[in-house]
């Protein structure tokens with residue numbers, strides 16, 4: 001009797017990514033292939049950054065220790081950009097959002113809402129974290145655009161990208177409580193880049209409907225395609241369902257950097273041909289968030305991208 005190997009999320013070394021500012025076509029194809037097959041891959045940054053360091057963890061613990069009346073001041077006119085918590089069917093999760101996290105102004109405005117007398121430590125740490133991750137995001141996007149032969153659109157995309165940084169805290173479940181920290185969903189972003197403390201819990205669904213746990217190597221990040229990337233690529237890139245399942249008695253902290261496109265996302269005409277008929281119309285990325293009503297954002301396994309802008 002044979003056995004089938006468990007599918008594993010591909011791991012790509014950051015040094016290989018960085019070298020691709022000069023671009024090896026095969027490395028670009030490898031990144032694209034990972035996003036087409038799994039919708040995600042791990043970037044190993046060992047030796048370049050500490051990733052989720054003890055300073056990052058301390059900063060998040062201090063933030064979540066603030067009183068609830070302070071945390072709910074994290075508001076936004078965009079869905080899932082502000083405070084999320086106290087959801088009856090997701091009791092383990094608390095989360096906050098920092099808009100324009102690659103700009104000092106964006107991080108500062110969040111910081112002064114949380115700590116009116118300021119918190120330079122938090123502000124500097126989050127800002128440099130967001131800058132670092134945004135470089136990975138830009139490199140990945142450039143490599144995929146190159147692999148698709150549409151690198152000429154990279155700069156105009158850069159001009160309209162904005163980075164939302166979200167911090168998440170999941171408490172351990174008590175007896176008889178759901179273990180689900182986050183429901184199975186696809187991201188609404190173009191690209192999401194995630195990291196966590198040492199507490200596991202994230203699972204990604206493969207195209208053939210198998211849940212695989214994300215095993216982060218030390219100092220690594222998970223790069224994941226969101227619904228907007230799927231639509232932009234005319235359905236080539238896969239935006240995978242994923243969820244968080246909490247086992248054991250430890251608190252889990254994670255950070256996600258989510259890219260959004262300010263304005264209209266257009267499927268490159270080069271990605272539409274007789275073998276790949278057009279599947280998505282041009283769409284307003286933030287309009288996609290508005291398309292979800294507040295509650296359906298938390299609906300299990302329900303991506304609206306086809307009904308929003310499918311042909």
Ligand SMILES: O=C(O)CCC(=O)C(=O)O
Nearest residue numbers: 168187194202244254256
């Ligand atoms: O906490 C995590 O690792 C994942 C969070 C997530 O999927 C999200 O915020 O969209």
Ligand SMILES: [Fe+2]
Nearest residue numbers: 185186187242
């Ligand atoms: Fe997600």
